[in-house]
Amino acid sequence: MLTLLSQRQVEFYRENGYLVVEALLDGEELEKWRAALAEGMARHFSINARHNQGRSDHYEDVFVQCVNLWKTSEAIKQLVTDPRLGRLAAALAGVDGVRLYHDHALVKEPWAHPTNWHVDNAMDPYHSRQSIMLWVALDDATLQNGCMYFLPGTHRCSRFDVTGNLNETRIDGLLADYPEWRALEPVAAEVQAGGAVFINGMIAHAAGPNMTVHPRRALAMLFMPAGAVYNGRPAALPAKVAAHLCVGDEIADDEHLPLIYPNS
Numbered sequence: 360m361l362t363l364l365s366q367r368q369v370e371f372y373r374e375n376g377y378l379v380v381e382a383l384l385d386g387e388e389l390e391k392w393r394a395a396l397a398e399g400m401a402r403h404f405s406i407n408a409r410h411n412q413g414r415s416d417h418y419e420d421v422f423v424q425c426v427n428l429w430k431t432s433e434a435i436k437q438l439v440t441d442p443r444l445g446r447l448a449a450a451l452a453g454v455d456g457v458r459l460y461h462d463h464a465l466v467k468e469p470w471a472h473p474t475n476w477h478v479d480n481a482m483d484p485y486h487s488r489q490s491i492m493l494w495v496a497l498d499d500a501t502l503q504n505g506c507m508y509f510l511p512g513t514h515r516c517s518r519f520d521v522t523g524n525l526n527e528t529r530i531d532g533l534l535a536d537y538p539e540w541r542a543l544e545p546v547a548a549e550v551q552a553g554g555a556v557f558i559n560g561m562i563a564h565a566a567g568p569n570m571t572v573h574p575r576r577a578l579a580m581l582f583m584p585a586g587a588v589y590n591g592r593p594a595a596l597p598a599k600v601a602a603h604l605c606v607g608d609e610i611a612d613d614e615h616l617p618l619i620y621p622n623s
């Protein structure tokens with residue numbers, strides 16, 4: 360596993376709001392991650408309904424998403440709580456420590472629709488420009504099968520009150536709130552299997568449709584800066600964690616939101 364990033368990579372991330380890293384995983388690790396994803400998703404669907412409950416058909420046509428596989432799969436837990444990944448994320452975000460807010464599997468099936476433009480952290484239970492996601496490609500993510508796209512630099516001027524809507528049929532709903540971004544050229548982030556994209560929680564991003572007959576698999580980790588405080592939006596927090604939080608409280612539940620780095 361790649362464990363060091365260059366100063367140039369850190370600068371690129373801070374300037375643009377995302378960073379593509381090739382070969383985060385070596386070939387053997389990639390196979391282990393793929394097997395863990397298959398096992399973790401099978402286990403998830405043996406417990407949960409196959410369909411994303413409460414979601415419209417449109418969202419189901421965008422991807423199959425499974426949140427918090429680490430809670431039911433020991434194999435996934437080992438991967439997504441790896442302090443080496445937390446250390447890379449913390450270095451890019453410029454924070455002392457990170458907690459795992461949640462993991463999620465994102466599988467774009469053949470003919471899946473595009474992922475609408477959105478801003479992740481605006482939906483999260485804490486607001487921070489240092490929130491960071493690590494999105495690991497378990498298949499080559501290409502222009503054909505739905506790689507991600509970014510509006511570079513938008514992580515510095517996006518607002519916490521505008522999320523974009525993953526559920527509507529228009530891909531560009533987010534831009535109704537940011538008409539000035541219509542002039543920005545999106546950058547496609549193709550990445551080979553085993554590579555990854557670090558994504559600032561406040562950058563505008565999207566993904567294309569899958570125009571191939573193979574799934575596009577990814578496993579992502581949302582890392583919350585240690586010390587982040589609750590904004591009153593429960594989002595994907597476990598209900599029992601949210602029930603004990605008041606707006607302004609630090610979110611520091613070691614059982615449900617483990618400190619990944621430092622992990623002493």
Ligand SMILES: O=C(O)CCC(=O)C(=O)O
Nearest residue numbers: 465474479565566577579
């Ligand atoms: O995998 C995708 O298509 C998009 C994922 C995404 O936007 C996210 O995980 O926040």
Ligand SMILES: [Fe+2]
Nearest residue numbers: 477478479564
């Ligand atoms: Fe996203």
